[in-house]
Amino acid sequence: MTRSVYVTGTDRGDGRQVVELGFMELLTRQVDRVGVFRPLVHDDGPDRLFELLRARYRLSQDPATVNGMGYEEASALQAEQGTDELVSTLVDRFHAVARDYDVVLVLGTDFADTQLPDELALNARLANEFGASVIPVVGGRGQSAESVRAETRNAYRAYAGLGCDVLAMIVNRVAGEDRDKIAERLGSRLPVPCHVLPDEPALSAPTVAQITHALGARVLLGDDSGLARDVLDFVFGGAMLPNLLSALTPGSLVVTPGDRADLVVGSLAAHSAGTPPIAGVLLTLNEVPSDEILTLAARLAPGTPVLSVPGNSFPTAARLFSLEGKLNAATPRKAERALGLFERYVDTAGLLERVSAPSSDRVTPMMFEHKLLERARADRRRVVLPEGTEERVLHAAEVLLRRGVCDLTLLGPVDQIRKKAADLGIDIGDAQLIDPAASALRDTFAEKYARLRAHKGVTVELAYDVVTDVNYFGTLMVQEGLADGMVSGSVHSTAATIRPAFEIIKTKGAARSPSDGAVAGDGRAKPDAKIVSSVFFMCLADKVLVYGDCAVNPDPDAEQLADIAIQSAATAEQFGVEPRIAMLSYSTGTSGSGADVDKVREATELVRLRRSDLKIEGPIQYDAAVEPTVAATKLPGSQVAGQASVLIFPDLNTGNNTYKAVQRSAGAIAVGPVLQGLRKPVNDLSRGALVQDIVNTVAITAIQAQTPLEKAGDQ
Template identity: 45%
Template sequence: MVKNLYIIGTEPRTGKSAIALGLTQMLLRDVQRVAFFRPIISGGQGNRKDHDINLILSQFYLNQRYEDTYAFTLAEARDIVNRGEHALLVETILNKYKGLERRFDFVLCEGTDFLGSDPAFEVDINSEIAANLGAPVLLVTNAQGKSPEEIVSSTQLAIDGFEEKGLDILATIINRAEVKDKDYVLSQLSCKFRSTTECLHYVIPEEPSLGKPTVKDVAKWLDAEVLIGREQLDAQVDDYLVAAMQVGNFLDYISKNCLVVTPGDRSDIILSCYASRQSTEYPDMAGIVLTGGIEPQRNIRKLIEGWSGNPMPVLLTKGHTFKTARVLMDLYGRIEADDQKKIATALGTFETNVDVNELRTRLEAKRSTRVTPKMFEYSLIEKAKNDRKHIVLPEGSSGRILKAADILLRRGVVDLTILGDPDQIRSDISQMSLDLSAAHIVSPAKSPLFDAYVNTFYDMRKAKGMTMEVARDTMADPTYFGTMMVKLGHAHGMVSGSITTTAQTIRPAFQIIKTKPGASIVSSVFLMCLSDRVLVFGDCAVIPNPNAKELADIAIQSAETAMIFGVEPRVAMLSYSTGESGSGEDVDKVREATKLVRELRPELLVEGPLQYDAAANPDVAATKLPGSAVAGKATVFIFPDLNTGNNTYKAVQQSAGAVAIGPVLQGLNMPVNDLSRGCTVDDIVNTVAITAIQAQAVQAQGK
């Protein structure tokens, strides 16, 4: 069973709070610990709590603190995005959600209310959040006042729009419908869950008692005083009538369950309202709102308080008539936490019109396989934090390195040693207002370990002509010093390359750390984070033109790397032909490499040679290589040479908007990773987390 579900209303006033009530009750029948989460709330007036959160927590007594049920108000979210800190918005929401996910068995999420000024922003932000939470979506549309054709059109447009954003639509609920031809509407809608299973559709008819406010709602909305009729506040309000004309004309406009709004000094209107309650010629109104803070004259109030006919509530508000009427225009029926009648109606209506057994079964059968870039980056940080490692950063003179170090330490991802001139580094830290007090800042040549490192390096390389003088000069280089820290267990891994070349990072690793048993070469992969999954591309950075044996080694190493980062390896050995359709030296090399992989690691799913489209696209695979366990669903793509791999990863990165994390070096005894000189601070943070996770794997293998 999936562990979450995201309710998205497609427009204002869809009645999704009633849907949230029904879903929560459905979940609690099978799931012991259910949480409710709204990533972004509208933002209540004053200290008012969010309506839907308060409703769910009060009704079901969920074991949650209110402050854990949301991340931002809509105004806060918009401000963060406008400041260019979109990543912070998503990351904070993920952190809040993950906190609930750890404590609860299921998290029911609800999107924004579409009451802001920019519905496009709300569509985009709801879509992005649902994707990053890996949540299937239940869409709720508002069918009020629409014809059957209009319902179908607006609902299908919403489905298509959210499907285009890559969301998994589990079900749609067409709420507040006034249509008799329910079967027609349902027959016209189409959407698929993960492009394989038709999603579910339900129609819920308009229930007036849920969609329209009561006099009690009006009193709360206006913060009005109840002068008379406290026992009649549950009366439903169908319309508002502003009484500014003479009585004779006013009476022509009275309608059933209308709420009359008039100044408190209009005794004639007040008395005519009460008189109409005694007449069979006029429908019963819901009540009266007196404006301007003007109470009725003493004798008028005495008269109506002693009224023996049908009672009617009278409210008093301080605002003037026009202001009051304008405020009431924004009031709509809401299910209040203390209104058990409405809550019971909402739950009954939901269960009558939604097949809860069908919905529950479909939900239980689904497991989300979607992994967005932000989800993957978050998982890297969380995995690294679970078993904190010590990483050395030899480029202390890089401002990006220092900024990344600040983030890593604040988030408790790793322990750090930063190499360089301590005085200069501390000066840079001060100028950038960073906090690196938890980091070890070391000058290699002045370290107490320096002489021991020199002697170790000399012993390792003397057979190759190394002298003590050269060893001392070499070990003063921060990259060599950092590599020796890793070799001797004083650090678990190293990250470098933001201001140095790949050769300057890799050469010391070759000389000091060397390749691990079973690996003939050091190669690399990029973790390619597409919109809905993570792929592994290798080798795109190190080996220019591998032979068949080296290509097989790259494939095996890449599969192992994939497993470390939670990607199930299905290995595609790429070429310009598929299966037995082509021949030539390049194809034969890939075919031979595939054979070697199967001999060395028979448990791995591997296929080759494969063209990229046959490896990635199920429809193409069904034509070119039907029945393959890899074709059409590959997760690890092995390129025949560096030229092909490097160009392909960059093409996918630029054309598909993928996030490329790497290169991640593989094949070394202990992890060392190289940064691009154009890397961002986020790239450095991710690479350090990756290095820490690799160090965890090395430790696990050694036990």
């Protein structure tokens, strides 16, 4: 069984960080404790890649244990005592890390000014001594297809000939037009899988912040989002404004003398119009426009960086062209792009199977999140996001599109969406943009809505205005099959988000709506559901629990509570949580009485009558439901007590307060609320939702759409 993976190369410039990041993503999907070890490192400050991995994957590893030794120390040791002593020292340091982790990702040497003889052979020997399988990475930038194929075959022979267990070959940074041809030829020539990744210019493009740091530039205008933009091109301005405007390209940095106010204003005006969105403006000669010009610039393109450097354009250009962007903790959007590239062109499922890392019985929050994205990506669906101009939604959309999680439709004034995305430096090129007020679907949707609500006196004329509301328009898209699900609520109330679903997404089943502020309306549940309810996935340190209902129904009766339990069990099972239902109360078993306890006891019996296959216990107190030692005393022999995974609260007051208390006090990640009972998935966000919360909820919605809810509830 492989306990470590050694990612190495054959020369510098292979863009190996994409592969290293991709492998960490794969490993953390399967195991809880992943360590990192870099045998040799340049003594030039913190390890940028490890800092990224530590931030992104919440690694607890002490940074001091990551690196074996510096290249200078290694070169001296090798010269004085020989290669055997160098290898022996590095093996000892590797095992000091490996004993604390289930699997170790080893980052090979970088072939850059290392002064080590036969660096490839050293990597091969270290991999063998570590007992690690090897992933050689071959760089293909600037090479012909035939040259790439030959170098890849030679790399495989070199590592295999030195006794390495070559897990797979990865070819990176090849010309896009050659990718398929290279992949096809190598697939038939190598005895191990070969994955070929095309060159992605944005990954090697520096951000505006990186350029600012490298040049020692002064930031005159711009915010953090602007400074995070990728600089994909440079446009040097010295001619008249019309000539400059025709030369602008998306993501370009305009470099111009600081006394050319016309070019500064013209460039930012073009950005504001989205034709095209630029990365920013860099002023040379230490000249700064007047305060009036800077004020105008800030109003034209809020957040867009304007920088100033003292040198003239020629030496500035020379330094700019030598810069290359790097993955680090300060460039999370580059990391998303890198992972999207890796997951698109690498058979991740096959590769993970070959790695054979030991699976963990624990389910950490990160593992749960990974599985959500993986499942959504496996059967891609379209999700509509009504809040298309909201900054957090746009950032989440970029992540979802880059990772290939699902297709997206963003609603709102199209020009406003594009401008907002441009101001934030966000790429949403693959998203469908629709303005409900201007859409050709408006007439059709108005007629549809008027028919559905005729019993409430809704006319076509009234409906024509109603359907311009983004939540109504998005819900109608789901109802008509133009989208598979909808997620809203980052700036809308719960009622505004899901009332349209209650009115539009109907089934044969009768339903009763929540009676107060959570939602009010004439909601329709799917045929086997009496009501629409919700659950939260509570991601604790080592497991995932399902809490219901913490967001929708204020005071369900026994029949409704039974319905919530059955629906919550189905939702849990749909997302890989084995349902063991605890019907919570302030009393356990037969020890208490009273109306509240009797309601829970009656609901428990109703569930047993309707679904005898479900494991359920109730009434039961929370501690007896989740803690085995308490369960052994209060309910010995129970199949649920002490190991409950689905916890059903007797009312909204109890459920909502408990989930928030656990979230804040235990550091749990709460994913939800996830609505259940509707025939087609519509989910609500908290108005304080973070970008990752939105990403998770969209992934859940896409997964719900993969399995018709009528079937999911009957399992």
